[in-house]
Amino acid sequence: MCGIVSYVGSMEAGPFLVETLENLAYRGYDSAGIAVVNSSGELVIEKAPGKLEELEKLLANNMPTGTMGVGHTRWATHGVPTYINAHPHMDCSGNIVVIQNGIIENYLPLKEKLIAEGHQFVSQTDTEVLAHLVEKHYQGDLKEAVKKALVEVQGSFALVFMHKDERYLVAARMNAPLIIGLGYGENYIASDIPALLSKTNKFYILNNGDIVKVAEDIIEVDTFVDGPPISASNRHISIVDWTVEETSKKGYQYYMLKEITEQPRVVHNTTKGRLSPKGDVKLDLAVTDEHLRRAKRIHLVACGTAYHACIYGKYILEEMLGLPVAADIASEFRYRKPVVHPRDLVVLVSQSGETADTLASLDTARELGATSLAITNVQGSSIARHSDSVLYTYAGPEIAVASTKAFIAQLTVLLLLGLYLSDIRGVSSKIDRKQLIKGLNRLPSDIDSLLARQEEFKGLADQILDDEHCYFLGRNLDEPIAREGALKLKEISYIHAEAYAAGELKHGTIALVEDGTPVVAIMTQESVIEKTLSNVQEVRARQARVFGLVCEGTQGIEEHCTSTIYLPRSHRMVMPIMATVPLQLLAYYAALGRGCDVDQPRNLAKSVTVE
Numbered sequence: 356m357c358g359i360v361s362y363v364g365s366m367e368a369g370p371f372l373v374e375t376l377e378n379l380a381y382r383g384y385d386s387a388g389i390a391v392v393n394s395s396g397e398l399v400i401e402k403a404p405g406k407l408e409e410l411e412k413l414l415a416n417n418m419p420t421g422t423m424g425v426g427h428t429r430w431a432t433h434g435v436p437t438y439i440n441a442h443p444h445m446d447c448s449g450n451i452v453v454i455q456n457g458i459i460e461n462y463l464p465l466k467e468k469l470i471a472e473g474h475q476f477v478s479q480t481d482t483e484v485l486a487h488l489v490e491k492h493y494q495g496d497l498k499e500a501v502k503k504a505l506v507e508v509q510g511s512f513a514l515v516f517m518h519k520d521e522r523y524l525v526a527a528r529m530n531a532p533l534i535i536g537l538g539y540g541e542n543y544i545a546s547d548i549p550a551l552l553s554k555t556n557k558f559y560i561l562n563n564g565d566i567v568k569v570a571e572d573i574i575e576v577d578t579f580v581d582g583p584p585i586s587a588s589n590r591h592i593s594i595v596d597w598t599v600e601e602t603s604k605k606g607y608q609y610y611m612l613k614e615i616t617e618q619p620r621v622v623h624n625t626t627k628g629r630l631s632p633k634g635d636v637k638l639d640l641a642v643t644d645e646h647l648r649r650a651k652r653i654h655l656v657a658c659g660t661a662y663h664a665c666i667y668g669k670y671i672l673e674e675m676l677g678l679p680v681a682a683d684i685a686s687e688f689r690y691r692k693p694v695v696h697p698r699d700l701v702v703l704v705s706q707s708g709e710t711a712d713t714l715a716s717l718d719t720a721r722e723l724g725a726t727s728l729a730i731t732n733v734q735g736s737s738i739a740r741h742s743d744s745v746l747y748t749y750a751g752p753e754i755a756v757a758s759t760k761a762f763i764a765q766l767t768v769l770l771l772l773g774l775y776l777s778d779i780r781g782v783s784s785k786i787d788r789k790q791l792i793k794g795l796n797r798l799p800s801d802i803d804s805l806l807a808r809q810e811e812f813k814g815l816a817d818q819i820l821d822d823e824h825c826y827f828l829g830r831n832l833d834e835p836i837a838r839e840g841a842l843k844l845k846e847i848s849y850i851h852a853e854a855y856a857a858g859e860l861k862h863g864t865i866a867l868v869e870d871g872t873p874v875v876a877i878m879t880q881e882s883v884i885e886k887t888l889s890n891v892q893e894v895r896a897r898q899a900r901v902f903g904l905v906c907e908g909t910q911g912i913e914e915h916c917t918s919t920i921y922l923p924r925s926h927r928m929v930m931p932i933m934a935t936v937p938l939q940l941l942a943y944y945a946a947l948g949r950g951c952d953v954d955q956p957r958n959l960a961k962s963v964t965v966e
């Protein structure tokens with residue numbers, strides 16, 4: 356997704372904008388640009404297609420001077436990545452610039468109307484329409500012109516406008532994240548919190564419909580949608596406890612490896628204060644226990660990796676609670692007319708808390724009268740703020756596009772949720788609770804022991820580096836982990852990888868298995884291991900190479916596998932969390948070996964804030 360940064364204060368804007376765009380680069384982009392009002396009051400725009408290095412080369416000897424400016428990294432939606440399509444975009448007068456994240460759904464009719472009124476366009480983007488629309492409404496007050504323009508706009512947007520003759524910025528948001536960083540004698544605007552942590556830990560997190568006038572010493576929060584005016588006083592200032600250090604690479608080549616190695620601490624931080632040494636679980640939920648006791652059904656909804664956590668959640672919550680639990684892909688849930696009863700609990704899982712489809716599913720759940728619970732990693736994110744209750748994962752900022760530590764934290768929170776709900780619903784005896792608690796308490800050190808074996812997992816990656824396809828098999832609780840392993844591998848190494856419920860393979864996909872095809876078989880669930888082993892033998896009969904993941908002490912596997920990975924033995928509901936770590940490292944080292952950009956894989960964004 357696009358990255359937005361803006362500054363107004365007494366410092367040179369240019370260098371700050373470029374440095375902050377580097378902090379936003381992980382969001383994924385294909386061009387970048389800045390605009391600064393220089394000391395002569397002129398608007399200077401510099402932009403370049405490609406990586407930030409291209410823009411930095413351009414600015415090396417001609418960084419515009421000036422203390423108010425906007426910067427943008429563009430993830431192309433309308434129009435190919437070129438100089439012309441890069442942001443910031445300007446109006447005809449050359450006095451107004453705009454940067455935007457999102458999609459203006461009605462940009463074509465607006466553009467046609469503006470052209471008919473004499474406006475000259477230069478780019479193929481939807482964003483440029485905004486610059487001309489504000490120009491049309493501008494009568495000496497930028498904020499008022501933006502308010503009028505946005506009434507005509509449909510779609511999702513986080514945007515910042517600047518006028519060369521007015522000493523303030525105008526920010527607005529609708530279904531795309533945008534935050535205001537509060538400084539001293541200066542203020543900042545950005546797409547997300549990590550980008551500004553070097554400057555401040557105080558933020559206004561904008562709501563849909565907010566329009567904000569940001570000067571160096573005032574912030575005026577208003578609304579551009581119908582409704583009573585809003586004052587900054589009733590906007591909660593979020594104080595974020597993340598540190599700059601947490602958002603740095605700390606010497607790792609890639610954020611992804613740093614975040615994989617943080618997982619023991621993440622599990623500890625996510626259970627801390629929630630799981631007592633003797634196994635009591637306490638969750639501070641904003642919904643009452645009575646309400647949770649009445650729930651007759653649970654819906655888990657998410658996208659991508661978070662959806663895989665939902666499938667895991669379905670298995671464990673159904674077993675722990677004896678309730679029907681559905682796991683839904685958010686982009687399907689929101690359009691499927693789901694059957695949701697007002698007494699149901701809808702759990703939305705999202706690392707960023709800003710994923711458009713998951714956010715829309717939250718709206719669907721609320722419209723249907725259900726209780727909503729967010730499991731998210733970003734304090735104050737949209738999903739956190741608009742859900743009835745939130746359970747944070749304490750994974751710290753996750754910068755790499757490929758989600759790793761947040762996934763482990765999501766699985767951990769779902770286990771805690773299952774334990775908590777089984778306690779308040781009086782069904783704790785359904786599972787071997789003590790063993791599960793013991794496994795959870797031991798999980799950080801078990802993950803540590805896996806991290807010490809990276810060379811072993813790198814060796815596995817070396818065996819598939821030149822393969823075009825790879826299949827992941829799992830049954831029961833291992834099935835969502837197979838999905839996660841496949842997603843990790845394909846999204847960063849670009850090896851085509853697919854996951855299958857092991858029993859499903861012979862219903863078609865085994866036709867693709869041929870001599871040397873790599874198959875990763877996850878077999879941590881003792882109750883179904885024999886069944887999966889049969890599937891392993893079926894693919895071995897077609898000369899596949901099989902990499903088996905099993906609990907240490909499991910017999911009779913090695914003769915069926917090309918390589919066997921033994922995992923520390925733990926509770927069956929904890930084993931899938933354990934099995935995830937080698938698969939993350941397999942993907943990491945495969946991507947590394949193939950020379951891929953591990954943190955910013957092509958075409959992907961960290962937070963998909965558009966449909």
Ligand code: AGP
Nearest residue numbers: 659660705706707710756757758
């Ligand atoms: C996973 O590695 C991907 N980055 C992607 O599938 C991600 O999990 C998905 O976009 C959901 O993001 P969220 O958790 O922030 O909602």
